[in-house]
Amino acid sequence: MTSLFAMAASLAASAQQPQEIRITASEFSFKPSRIQVSQGEIKIVVTNRGRFPHSLAIVGRKEKIAYIDSGETQSLNVRFDKAEELVFYCAQPGHRRKGMEGKLMVGRR
Numbered sequence: 001m002t003s004l005f006a007m008a009a010s011l012a013a014s015a016q017q018p019q020e021i022r023i024t025a026s027e028f029s030f031k032p033s034r035i036q037v038s039q040g041e042i043k044i045v046v047t048n049r050g051r052f053p054h055s056l057a058i059v060g061r062k063e064k065i066a067y068i069d070s071g072e073t074q075s076l077n078v079r080f081d082k083a084e085e086l087v088f089y090c091a092q093p094g095h096r097r098k099g100m101e102g103k104l105m106v107g108r109r
């Protein structure tokens with residue numbers, strides 16, 4: 001019985017609010033461009049402070065924010081189950097090449 005309670009407690013803990021990270025996009029960078037998160041559910045909030053539309057994609061993941069107009073804020077929930085280092089970037093034509101990319105480090109270093 002005790003172990004059942006312990007399991008229920010840990011399930012409740014894992015159902016907590018996702019970690020939230022906030023990123024600003026502009027011409028032509030993301031700030032911050034290096035982000036460290038723990039494994040689990042992450043809410044990525046991106047605000048476009050630039051004049052051009054931007055986006056946020058993650059290499060190897062289907063989830064993305066396809067279009068963020070100037071002045072808009074959009075968010076994306078993504079789950080990361082293993083420790084890994086991912087690259088995120090803006091998928092608008094030419095933007096990644098001009099510097100719109102960053103590193104997302106999942107898990108402990």
Ligand SMILES: [Cu+2]
Nearest residue numbers: 054090092095
């Ligand atoms: Cu862009």
